[in-house]
Amino acid sequence: MIKFENVVKRYDTLTVLRQITFEIKKGEMVFITGPTGSGKTTLLKLIYMAEFPDEGEITVGDLRLSTLKHSQVPYLRRKMGIIFQDFKLINNLTVFENVALSLRIRYEKDIKNRVYDALKRVHLRHKADFYPPSLSGGEQQRVVIARAIASNPEIILADEPTANLDPNTATAIMQLITEINIEGTTTIIATHYRELFRNTWRRVLRLDEGNLVEKG
Ligand SMILES: Nc1ncnc2c1ncn2[C@@H]1O[C@H](COP(=O)(O)OP(=O)(O)O)[C@@H](O)[C@H]1O
Numbered sequence: 001m002i003k004f005e006n007v008v009k010r011y012d013t014l015t016v017l018r019q020i021t022f023e024i025k026k027g028e029m030v031f032i033t034g035p036t037g038s039g040k041t042t043l044l045k046l047i048y049m050a051e052f053p054d055e056g057e058i059t060v061g062d063l064r065l066s067t068l069k070h071s072q073v074p075y076l077r078r079k080m081g082i083i084f085q086d087f088k089l090i091n092n093l094t095v096f097e098n099v100a101l102s103l104r105i106r107y108e109k110d111i112k113n114r115v116y117d118a119l120k121r122v123h124l125r126h127k128a129d130f131y132p133p134s135l136s137g138g139e140q141q142r143v144v145i146a147r148a149i150a151s152n153p154e155i156i157l158a159d160e161p162t163a164n165l166d167p168n169t170a171t172a173i174m175q176l177i178t179e180i181n182i183e184g185t186t187t188i189i190a191t192h193y194r195e196l197f198r199n200t201w202r203r204v205l206r207l208d209e210g211n212l213v214e215k216g
Pocket residue numbers: 011014016034035036037038039040041042043
């Protein structure tokens with residue numbers, strides 16, 4: 001589903017990723033870890049084409065990203081729901097409107113159903129008409145998850161999904177992401193926080209000085 005082949009990424013003179021090669025199969029859930037500044041966010045950005053590799057090839061589904069035209073990027077992004085580290089919620093839109101923004105469908109009725117379904121999924125149906133600043137951090141993170149899943153994406157990319165959350169809330173968020181994965185969504189979680197994968201049987205890939213090492 002997602003394949004990196006000898007991917008190199010530099011920012012000017014700083015080489016963040018050196019010849020990274022890995023593959024994530026459809027339906028898998030994989031952790032990408034490594035200390036702050038090791039390139040986790042960069043790796044996710046390469047997948048949704050917010051950054052571009054200097055060398056190598058990335059494939060997402062049947063799309064080879066190096067051959068993708070600028071006009072096809074929205075098509076790529078429709079395959080994925082992105083859980084951004086800094087939420088990127090729009091504070092003067094309601095929870096409902098924030099989730100609806102991720103949908104490109106024509107019929108008003110479908111939009112309503114999809115948004116309410118996604119909000120029910122994250123147990124926030126009752127907060128649909130609230131504005132993000134009036135929600136707790138955990139609730140805002142759940143809105144971000146609802147926005148990511150509303151369009152039924154094939155892939156979820158989550159960047160530090162539990163940053164700034166207390167341990168109980170973090171556990172609940174991880175349960176939610178795991179449930180979504182179990183239903184078939186390929187999931188990548190970037191985190192420097194070891195607790196998230198301490199007891200997992202899933203693959204953990206660690207970035208170490210630009211190299212990717214598989215643990216376990
Ligand atoms: N747009 C950018 N321009 C220059 N350097 C960047 C840019 N984005 C990230 N970096 C640098 O690349 C390295 C990896 O960053 P990042 O991918 O955000 O790591 P992580 O998510 O693991 O903390 C860091 O040293 C960071 O300062």
